[in-house]
Amino acid sequence: MSVGYSEDSIKTLEWQEHIRKRPGMYIGKLGDGSQPDDGIYILLKEVVDNSIDEFMMGNGKRIDITLNDKTVSIRDYGRGIPQGKLIDVASKMNTGAKYDSKVFKKSVGLNGVGIKAVNALSKQFIIKSIREGVTREAEFSAGILVSDKEYPANGEPNGTFVQFTPDETVFGNYVFQEEYIETMIRNYTYLNTNLLITFNEKEFISKNGLLDLLNENISSEPLYPIIHLKGEDIEVAITHGTGYGEDYYTFVNGQHTTQGGTHLSAFREAYVKTIREFYKKDFDPSDIRTSIIAAISIKVEDPVFESQTKTKLGSKDMGPNGPSVRQFVIDFIKEKLDNYLHKHGEVAQTLLQKILESEKERKAISGIKKLARERAKKASLHNRKLRDCRVHYNSKNPRAEETTLFITEGDSASGSITKSRDVNTQAVFSLRGKPLNTYGLTKKIVYENEEFNLLQSALDIEEDMDNLRYNKIVIATDADVDGMHIRLLLITFFLQFFPELIRQGHLFILQTPLFRVRNKKKTIYCYSPEEKEKAIAELGPNPEITRFKGLGEISPDEFKNFIGPDIRLDPVRLTKDDQIQELLSFYMGKNTPDRQEFIINNLRIEEDIIDEEPPVKISDIDENVDKTDDSNENLVA
Template identity: 70%
Template sequence: MDYSEEDIKTLDWQEHIRRRPGMYIGKLGDGSQPDDGIYILIKEVLDNSVDEYMMGHGKQIEITVAGRQVTVRDYGRGIPIGKLEEVASRMNTGAKYDNKAFKKSVGLNGVGIKAVNALSSSFVISSVRDNFERKIWFSKGMKVREESGEVAAKNGVTTTFLADDELFGDYSYNFDFIETMLKNYTYLNSGLVMRLNGVPFVSKNGLLDLLNETVGEEFIYPPIHLKGEDIEVAMSHGSGYGESYFSFVNGQHTTQGGTHQVAFREAIVKVIREFYRKDFDALDIRSSIIAAVSVKVEEPVFESQTKTKLGSKEMAPGGISVRTFIIDFLKEALDNYLHKNPVTAEVLLKKIQEAEKERKAISGIQKKAREFAKKASLHNKKLRDCRLHLGDKNERADESSIFITEGDSASGSITKSRDVNTQAVFSLRGKPLNTYGLTKKVVYENEEFNLLQAALNIEEDMEGLRYNKVIVSTDADVDGMHIRLLLITFFLQFFPDLIRNGHLYILQTPLFRVRNKKETHYCYTDAERIAALKKCGATAEITRFKGLGEISPDEFREFIGENIRLERVRMTKADPIHDLLEFYMGKNTMERQDFIIDNLKVEEEIA
C-alpha cells in the first residue's frame, strides 16, 4: 500500500481521547467491575477535590449519582475563574506542575478532568470564588455555552457529567464499588466527609479503620497503627497463608503496588529480624501478614495514567529514596511499638516460629515437588501457555489470563478458540481435593495443585504472578458448581491474596442458544432467552448447553473474546470466610443436607 503525506493525521485532543480511551482510563467496561472506566471518570473528578482537602481547603465533598448522571461538589478554593475553560478542555493545563499550589497531589499531568470531559456526552463544570460563578457546558469535549455572574454560594467546584453511551454502551453504576472508592478516600484523609446521595462516609482512625472494616478474617493480635509525617501504616497477621497489602500514594490506591510496597515488605523483614535478633526467613515473617501503607510524595511517577503502580524511586525535593524513607520510619516506629507492647511482640514471635516450623516440616516434600514441577513444565500436558504474561514489557501484558477447566473436552474447545498471545489454559483431571482444614503440605503432595501453583508462579508471593486474571471455567451444572467451590476453597486456604488483589474470576458461559435462519442469540439467563425468543419468533430453535465441551470452538470464541463475561470473586469484611468454609466445605454433612432440603426450589422444565 502507498504511504504518503495524506496518511499522516493530527487529532484534536478530544478526538484522540475518544479514539484511544484506554490510554487515559484503562478499559471501558459496563460498570460490572470496579476498574471499569465509568468509575475511573468519577475518581478523576474526585482526585481534584481530595487534593484540595489535602492542601487544607474544604472538609466536605458531595457526590450525587442519579441514574447515569454524576455530580461532584467540593468546597475548596475553586478553580481560578479566568482559567476554568483551559483547565477543563486544554491538555496539559493545571496548577499541579507548580508544587507550591499542590505539594503532594495525585493528578500531575493535567489530563484527568479533560478525559472525563471528552468521554462524556454532557459535561458541566462551574467554579465559585468570592461570590462569583463561572459555568461552562461541554459535549464530547466541545464547548456548548457558558454563563457567569454573582451568586450567594460557598467557594468550590461543581462537576456534572454523563458518560457517553456511544463509547460505554449499556452501562450502570454499582453503588458498592463507589462506596468502596469513597471509603478508601476517607481512610487516607481522616476527617474528610464524603456524602454519596446524602449518606456520609468518614474515618477517624485512618488505615486502622481500613483493616478493621475491610479484611474478612480474624487478626491474631490487635492491628499495629503507626503514623508519621507523610507516612501511615497499619498491620497485623491473620491465621491463614499469603500476604495481603493495601498500598496508597497521595491518596491513590496503587492496586499493583510499586516501589513503596516493595520497600515496605523489605522494611518489615529488616525490623523484625533486628528486634528479635534472629535471622528469620522473610517468608516466615510475612506469612499471613495483612497490612496497609500510605505515603505522600512530591511529584510521584506512576507507570500509567490510571496510576495503579508507583514507579518513583526518589522523593522530591530532598531526593530521599522511598526505600530509605520507609525503612527509617519503621525501624524507629515499629521497633518502639514492639518494645512498648510485649504481648503483641510475643504473639508475633510465636506466629513466625509456627510458620518456620511448618516450612521446615514440608521442606523435603517441597524440594521434590519443585523438581517435579520444573520437569513437568517442559512437557506439561495440563498447561497450554500463552506468549505474554503479567509483568512483561508489552502493552497487552495486563490482558494475560489463564482458564482453569474441567476435563479434556472443555479445555479442548477453549484451547482451539483462545487468543494464544494472552490466554492460557490449565486442565483439571476432574474434581480436585477439598483442602479445607488441611495444611500447605497438601499443595506439594497433590500433583494437580503443585502444577497449578507452579503455572501461576505464586509459591512464595504474588510478585511473580504470571496472569492478571485466573479464571475458573466450569460447566453450569451441580458438578461444575462443586468444582468452583473446591477451587475457591483452595485459593482461600493457601493463596487468599490472589482473591484479595482481585485476580480470581468465574467465567460466565451461555445457558441457551436461540436462533432462526437469520440471527443467533446466546443467552445467559432465562430473561435473555425469553427476549431472544420474541426477536426470533416462536418457531426458533433453542439449544440448552449442558457443558463447556458441547460448545464448538467457533462459538466459544464469542464467549472468551471481547464479549467475555466474568464475575470477580470478592472478599469483604462482611464475608465470614472461616464460617462459610466450615459450613460448606467442612465435615458437617447432615447440617448441609438439612440446609439443602429447607432451601430446595423446584422449577418447571423448559418446553
C-alpha cells in the first residue's frame, strides 16, 4: 500500500524550528566546546560581530563580554538597535541593517541570520537596546518571545546588550573554554586598533594591529624585525622563524578565516613573485616560503564565504567595481614589500641568507626525495599501511569536513578500527611499532624513513597544506606507557616538520573507554573512574565490569561506538605561550639533568598511590589499574 502524498504532507517550519532542526546550516558543527570552531563559539562570534561592525562605523570604543558558567553577556556602546525593530532584528529572518552597503560597506555579517540563530539555539536569549534615555528589552526561549518591555535607561549610555545561554537539548553537555574566547577577542583587537574589549573584567587592546599579533604569537626570536605594511583595505605583517612549514593568520573584514581562501592564495603567490623580482633570482617557491610567519587582513565589499561560519573566503573580487582579490594583493605586496626591502638592506640580506639555506638543504636531499617519491608512488598502489577512505578533505564533497585519518599502533588495533570505520570518511594508517624520535633531525629523515615518508604522502602535505587529505588526524594509541610514548613521538614529528597542522587544529588524540559496565538490559562505556562509579550506581548491584587494557582487545562492533557521532577527541593545541623548541628539547632531547630532576620529583610509586586511596578488595584491583596511569605518564616524560 503506497503512502499518501497530499497537501498535508507539505510542511512549512517556523524560522526557529528550522534553525533548531538544521543547526549545521547556520553555525557549522555543534561540538561540545572542546574545539575553537564548535557551535557555542560561533554563537558568541555572531553577537560580537554586530558590535564590531558598530565600532568600524565609528560608534562605541568598548565592548564588555562576561562568561558566567554557560551564560554569555555582550554589551557594546554603539548607537543601540532602533527600538521599533528590536524584535524583528532578533526573530525575523533576513532582517538587518547590512543590506545597504552605504551603512555597513565592509562588515562581516551580511545575511541577517546570525543573531536569529543565537536566539533560536538558546534556552534563554535576552536582547536590550539602550537608546536616548529608553531601554527596550525582549526575552526569548528557543526563539519564542517570552516578554517585551520598555523602561527608563536611568542614565545608562546608548548601546546594545545581549545575553544568551546555549540550549543543552541542542548542544548536549558543553563547556566554554576561556582560552578559545580569549584568542577570539585578541584577534578582534588586532584587527580593530584602539578598541577596548573586556572579558570577565580582563582588558584587551591593540595599538599596532597585526604587528602585535605576530609579536604575541611568535614563541622564539624571529630572524629579522617584523615587516609591517598597511594600505587602504589591507594590512600585512611578515617575518621568518627557524623551523619548517608556513604559518599564516588570515582575516577578511575582521573575520578569522582559519581555512584561508582567495586572499591567502593571492598573498602566497604575491610574496614569491615579489621576492623573485627583488633578488632577480628564480628561487623555488618552497625555499622562499619555508618557515614564513605572516598575517594578512583585507576588507572586501560584500564578501562571499564558502560557509555560514565564514572560515574560508570565496570572493574573487574586492567589490562589484573593484579589482580581483589576487590583483589587489599582488599590486600591494609588489609595491610595499619591494620598497621596504630596498630601504632595509640588513633585512633583505638576512632574508636572502634564509632562502639560500633552504635551497641548500632542499638540493642536498633532492636525490633522497626522488627515491622516496618513487617508493611512495609504488606503495600508493597497494599501501599496506593505509586503508584509505572515499572522500577527502581537499575535495568538494559535502562530507569533506568529516574526513579523518586514524594513526594506530599494531595490527590488532588497526584491524578493529578498519572493520568498524565509516569507509566513506574514515581512513586508517598503521604503524609497525614505535616511530623514530625526530627531535633535532632535519627534514631529510622524513624521506629516509619509509614510514614517515608514507605518512607524509598519505596526508599529501609535502609541498604545503593546500592538498591536505583529511580534516582530522587522530593519534589512536593505547593509554599505557608505550602508547603514551608513541603519542609523544608522533607529536614531536608533527611539531618538528609540520607545525601548521597543529596550529590549524587538525591533530587530535582519540579517547577510548577505560571500562565497560553492563547488566542484561544496558551497557555503559566509561572514560574515567568517575564515570565508572556513576554507571555502577545507575545499573544497580553486581554489574559486569570490564577493564579495557588496549585498543586491540575492543571488538569492531564495540569500536563503532567510539569512532562514530559520539567520538571523543582531545585536540592537540599550541598556544602563544608554548615555546616549541624548549618543549621538544626538554621532553624529547638528550637525557638532561633538568629532566632527570623532573622525573625524580614527580615520580609516584605504587605504595604512595595505595596510601592515598581507601582500602580495596583484591577483586577490585583490576578495575582500579587506571589509578597508576598518571605515574606512567610522568615516567614517559
